[in-house]
Amino acid sequence: MARRDIDSILMQALADGKFHSGQALGDKIGISRASVNKHVQKLGELGVDIFRVTGKGYRLAHPIQLLDLEEIRKHLPHSSKQLDIDVLHVTDSTNDVLKQKIVNDPEIKPGTAVLAEMQVKGRGRRGRPWFSPFGTNLYLSMYWPLTGGLNSATGMSVALGLALARELSQQGIADVSVKWPNDVYIGGKKAAGILVELEGQAEGEGFAVVGVGINLSMPDDLQSIDQPYTAVQLHHDETIDRNHWAALIVHRCAHALRGHDAEGLANVLATWRRFDYFYQKPVRVLLGQHEHVGIGHGIDEMGAFLVKQEDGLKRYFGGEISVRTPSA
Incomplete structure (x- = not known):
């Protein structure tokens, strides 16, 4: 064995x-x-x-609820019952496992997801490590084809961040916000993050592997995390059911990706403003060695971050851009 x-x-x-x-x-x-x-x-x-x-x-040290595929499927809404889902014990990275699955299975279905109890080499944006302790949070990756090429992924990470924020809000969590492009915060502390990795051609076929990490029951005294963080359980009256939440997030991600395919960001711009952490706040944008200051002004239809400056409205895209409040 x-x-x-x-x-x-x-x-x-x-x-x-x-x-x-x-x-x-x-x-x-x-x-x-x-x-x-x-x-x-x-x-x-x-x-x-x-x-x-x-x-x-x-x-x-304390009881834990392990992920159970059968229980997850029981909680999935009808429109997501057909999704292929794997649940792993300990793995290096769910994104890496899913990428290998894509290589091995040319018939892989859109929305195929991999979840794990623990990631040894979990990572976030820009290669930063994502702390992934055993049996406490949610770590999942989802495959999505890009029939219109990599260009069709424009705004995808923004759509996913907003989708997670909306789900948390609908589950009764207060003070949920999104720090552009897709970090989800509760009460000003990070609760979830998204990593979108793309492979393919700009205008040919390609695919996205969407990695999602959500702090469900994270201990509040971890020294290995270098930023303020929180967990859903701290803001939720009922005990978190990890299998129920796994189903919620898998469904929400698939739904958001289908919506992005059909409409882009056109129908979510107004909703973004409701959750925008930086809206109408003084911000600074770090782009390489250059610093740009202004007032956060939402996003545009391409998912670019908008900053109102003295000489007009400026657009900033992802990559190496860092966005912080001046006091940060």
């Missing part, structure tokens, strides 16, 4: 947060107590918090 299969069974057994003896775990998996201990140590190295007490066995 592969190591990751053993780890998966082990985590399923420990998910209840109760003590389980090494012997019982070994019997369940079909390995020795010594092997159980080795696997527990490896999981600990990945950041999984497992206690070991002599005479009692092993238990997680």
Whole structure:
């Protein structure tokens, strides 16, 4: 049995947060107590918090709800029931797994999604690491064909960021905003991020791999994250059901991508203003070594960030542009 299969069974057994003896775990998996201990140590190295007490066995620091494909499918709206979805245990990156799946399957369907309990090498925009602890948040990637070439992806990341913000708002979360182009904030702290990776030709066929990370139940004292962050659970009265939320986000992403294919950003410009973190605020735009200051003025139909400056309205696109409030 592969190591990751053993780890998966082990985590399923420990998910209840109760003590389980090494012997019982070994019997369940079909390995020795010594092997159980080795696997527990490896999981600990990945950041999984497992206690070991002599005479009692092993238990997680707290119970967790593991992702379950059958449960996710139960929660999917009818229009997304046909989507192909894979749920993985621990992987390097869901984006990388999906890219390999695209290579191996020429018949891959639009909206095919890969979710994981944990990413070892999760990444965000500009290659920044995305902290992906086990069994607490949502990490997913979705495939979307670009029949009109890479040019047809213009504004896609903006549409997705707005879609996530709208979903959070509809689930009762207050003070949701989007920092252009697609970072989702709750109460001024980052709660979700999106990475869109494109492959293909400018005007020929291509595809997008959309990576989404959402903090559902993130611990609030992580030193490895260098910016203010928050988690959905801290702003939600009911206990978060990860499988329900996985279904919500998978459906919302597929719906947003279908809408972007059909209409671009034309029908979401007004909605963007409602969630725009920078609208009518003083901002500075860092473009290479140059700094541009002005007042945030929303986006245009191409998803460009608009800044009102002394000499008129200026448009800024993605890439190496950084947008910060002057006090940041």
